[in-house]
Amino acid sequence: MKYTVSIEIAMPREEVIQLLADPAHLPKWLRGLVLHEPLSGVHGQVGTKSRVVMQMGKQKIEGTETITRREPADLREIPKGSVVHFDREIVVEGMWSVVRDRLTEAGPDRTLWVSESEYRFSGLLMRLVGLLMPGSFRKQSQQHMQDFKAFAEHGKDVREGKG
Template identity: 30%
Template sequence: MLFMKYTLDIVIEMPLDECMKTFANSENMKHWQRGLTTIEHISGTPGEFCAKMKMHYTLRKRPISVIETITHKNLPHEWYATYTTDGADNIQENFFKATSENQTQWTSINEFFPLNFRMHLKLWVMPRTFKKQTLRYMKDFKNFVENGISVADA
């Protein structure tokens, strides 16, 4: 397997504009990205095209750092980024659309490219792990937007 690609969808019971206010604000990330501990701005205008930031997570008691680069921004409908770790690159394309006055559909297309043998093996042996992690973030975002429940409080 040279890479893995999957698409996930979720419907959020909130108007598109409200979802985007929450999604676009990096201060909110700690409320829906489990394990996120700190964010460091690296370059560019935060939240804008070509901006880079380093995100630090603790997942399963292990520290992980990820570099996010915004590669396309057309909010409220599109937001793309690449995420680089020492083991893989993840290209993520996010699409948002109002399905009714009070609903937003979020579609996330993800492509993972392993950068070393260990990650290549993980993608081959445990592909569902990556999908589950993405879906968990999407569900946590939905829960935060709809109910104000933060994973930071857990």
């Protein structure tokens, strides 16, 4: 299963990237995040493996995230007009996914975030989930982007509904 979602954020790209790259901000906008801890490497750097635990309703889901691409490597020196790439692979029991994020300037104080996701399922139960609920994955990705936008633009924190 593959899909693409996007959102425009009313902030300069450099500020958006700094907020996305700071692990301290993840719980403020990544709804359901229980834990995100590097197992090896440095947060956000290519090759870094992290343990990720998400709460989805009454169920906790644990997996491993590996950063597979980050361009440019130094986010402090991004050429004007270039595209920032940030890709990661996520492995959970019965599911493999890859997320390819692209951040481009949509104007002097606007950023376009385009996220391509691909999922592969194994095991009967996970294959059924993938077949019966494909829209829920897309909806969750769009919700994460909307939550980030609300956090970035207005300081809204998904944990407390404040901002």
